[in-house]
Each structure stands twice: as C-alpha cells, then as structure tokens.
Amino acid sequence: MDSPKVRFQGGAAAVTDALASHVRAKGVKIVLGCVVNKISTTDADAVLVEGVELAEPRSWRAGAALLAIPPRLILPPLISWEPSLPAELAEAAGATPTWMADTTKVLVTYPRPFWREQGLSGTAMGYGEGPINQLYDSCGSDGSEPHALCGFIFGAGADLPGDDTLRLRVIEQLERMFGAEARSALSFSSHRWGEQPLTSGNGGGTGGGHDDMGKSELKIPFGSASHGGAPRVWLSAAETDARHAGLMEGALVAGKRVAEQVILAGIVASKQDSEAAKEEEATCTASGGNAL
Numbered sequence: 001m002d003s004p005k006v007r008f009q010g011g012a013a014a015v016t017d018a019l020a021s022h023v024r025a026k027g028v029k030i031v032l033g034c035v036v037n038k039i040s041t042t043d044a045d046a047v048l049v050e051g052v053e054l055a056e057p058r059s060w061r062a063g064a065a066l067l068a069i070p071p072r073l074i075l076p077p078l079i080s081w082e083p084s085l086p087a088e089l090a091e092a093a094g095a096t097p098t099w100m101a102d103t104t105k106v107l108v109t110y111p112r113p114f115w116r117e118q119g120l121s122g123t124a125m126g127y128g129e130g131p132i133n134q135l136y137d138s139c140g141s142d143g144s145e146p147h148a149l150c151g152f153i154f155g156a157g158a159d160l161p162g163d164d165t166l167r168l169r170v171i172e173q174l175e176r177m178f179g180a181e182a183r184s185a186l187s188f189s190s191h192r193w194g195e196q197p198l199t200s201g202n203g204g205g206t207g208g209g210h211d212d213m214g215k216s217e218l219k220i221p222f223g224s225a226s227h228g229g230a231p232r233v234w235l236s237a238a239e240t241d242a243r244h245a246g247l248m249e250g251a252l253v254a255g256k257r258v259a260e261q262v263i264l265a266g267i268v269a270s271k272q273d274s275e276a277a278k279e280e281e282a283t284c285t286a287s288g289g290n291a292l
C-alpha cells in the first residue's frame with residue numbers, strides 16, 4: 001500500500017482544539033466532562049438538556065440541541081427522552097453502527113524508523129499473520145520523531161485478553177513483517193474502543209459498514225411540544241452522512257448541514273434564555289468533542 005494520503009500535523013485533536021479556540025474566542029463557554037442523560041421537549045419554547053458533571057447534576061434550557069454523538073448513543077438508557085423518541089428515529093439509530101467502534105488501536109514507538117530504512121512505507125493490510133488487520137506508519141512529519149507504527153485490530157484479535165498478551169502478539173507480528181529490529185520497541189500502548197461507552201454504547205462495540213449509515217430518518221429534526229411545534233433537536237453525527245459515513249469528513253458535512261438547518265429554522269434564544277446563556281451557553285461533551 002502507498003503511504004497514508006492525509007495526516008494531521010499534531011494529530012486529529014489539533015482540529016478540535018482549533019475549533020474550540022475559535023468558539024471560545026467568541027465568548028462561548030465549553031463544558032467538558034459532562035454526560036448528557038436526559039432531554040425533554042415538552043416545553044413549546046425550548047429544549048431542556050440535563051446531564052451529570054463530576055456527580056453533580058447540570059441542566060440547560062436552549063432554543064435547540066444539536067447532538068454530535070453516534071446515533072445509537074441517543075437511545076435510552078444512555079439518554080432518556082420526554083416525550084419518547086419518534087419510533088422510526090429510534091429504530092434507525094439502533095440500526096446504525098458507530099464507525100470502527102469494535103476496533104482496538106495499538107501504537108508502538110521505536111528508536112529508529114527501520115521500516116523506512118528498508119524502503120518500506122510501514123503501511124500494510126491483512127499481512128503478517130497476527131492480530132493487526134491494518135498497519136500505518138505513524139511517524140512525525142517526514143519521518144521525524146516519534147518513530148511509530150499504528151495498528152488497527154478488529155475481529156477475533158480485538159478479543160485478546162490483557163495488554164501483555166496483546167503486546168506480545170503485536171511485536172511478534174511486526175517481527176514477521178519487518179525483521180528482528182521490531183523487538184526494539186520503546187513503548188506500546190493500546191486503546192479498546194469497544195470498551196468506551198461514549199463511543200460504542202453500553203452494549204460494547206459492534207462493527208458495521210458504511211452501507212449501514214446515513215439513514216434518512218436520522219436527518220429529520222424532532223422533539224417539539226407534543227410533536228406539533230417547531231423542531232428542537234438535530235442529529236449531526238458522522239454516521240448521519242451517507243457519502244462519508246462515519247468518517248471525520250462525514251462529521252464536518254453533517255455539522256454544516258445541521259447548522260444551516262438551525263439557522264433556516266430561525267431558532268433564537270428568548271431574552272430570558274439569552275441572559276442565562278451568558279452564564280451557561282455551552283457545548284457539553286464527555287471528552288472533548290462537540291456533543292451539544
């Protein structure tokens with residue numbers, strides 16, 4: 001395989017960090033570490049969002065709530081809804097997998113990028129009879145430090161118990177691919193996305209393809225007093241976009257689509273809400289994304 005085409009300098013978090021700085025510069029407060037667990041749309045004028053931050057209850061009243069979280073995470077019991085979610089939406093959300101939620105990611109760093117010195121890209125797929133299904137060179141720009149290989153493991157390999165076993169199997173595989181120098185690893189780290197409830201849901205990670213995403217029911221705004229008033233809630237997850245389903249590009253496309261719809265809907269906070277918003281206008285996520 002060729003080397004990866006596009007990589008973010010400083011990692012993908014550089015994008016969300018830059019967005020956060022932009023938003024903060026406009027005076028918007030970003031709340032991190034708060035898990036939203038209830039959304040009510042019984043009031044005709046606003047949506048009420050409730051959550052928990054460090055065991056303390058938090059709540060916001062707003063003109064609109066934009067949920068940029070994987071669709072299946074909007075379902076009870078993760079978030080309870082008053083009134084209940086529209087049935088077609090709940091069904092579509094439950095049938096939409098989170099992209100790569102069943103994946104374990106491993107990163108191995110080395111003193112030297114020996115694979116590059118062998119004229120190899122470090123990028124491989126389904127090679128070397130081991131747990132890693134996809135492998136990518138993960139060095140800094142132009143091969144600078146850290147000298148790293150990053151692997152994605154899904155399927156049976158992701159079920160390997162314990163990090164020690166995983167490390168052993170991964171290094172053995174890299175040795176088969178690149179030779180004995182693969183044993184000179186400086187560090188090994190792994191992250192099991194299937195065990196992250198705010199990515200994969202409480203049921204653990206389940207795989208799924210791009211074709212299972214982008215369902216039209218997920219793009220219909222919902223939640224208004226007795227479902228007769230104006231919509232108050234929009235989903236803008238990467239998994240709502242059919243073309244770039246589950247990918248970062250999908251998140252951007254979905255975010256833009258929803259932003260345009262909210263502006264078109266003319267949703268503005270009431271004066272009373274605006275006063276409260278000065279104190280509490282918020283983007284609320286558990287670990288740094290843009291969930292609310």
Ligand SMILES: Cc1cc2nc3c(=O)[nH]c(=O)nc-3n(C[C@H](O)[C@H](O)[C@H](O)COP(=O)(O)OP(=O)(O)OC[C@H]3O[C@@H](n4cnc5c(N)ncnc54)[C@H](O)[C@@H]3O)c2cc1C
Pocket residue numbers: 034035036037068069070073078079099100101103105193198199236237238239246247248249250251284285286287288289290291
């Ligand atoms: C292992 C792996 C590898 C990937 N590789 C690539 C790749 O190479 N290229 C690519 O384009 N995409 C890749 N993706 C997909 C990419 O990560 C997503 O497309 C992107 O993160 C989606 O952005 P988002 O803002 O829609 O949602 P997310 O990044 O999922 O952000 C949602 C945020 O909401 C938080 N949250 C969830 N529930 C709640 C709640 N109830 N209350 C408050 N906060 C909540 C979560 O903690 C998270 O911070 C990969 C994904 C995984 C798991």
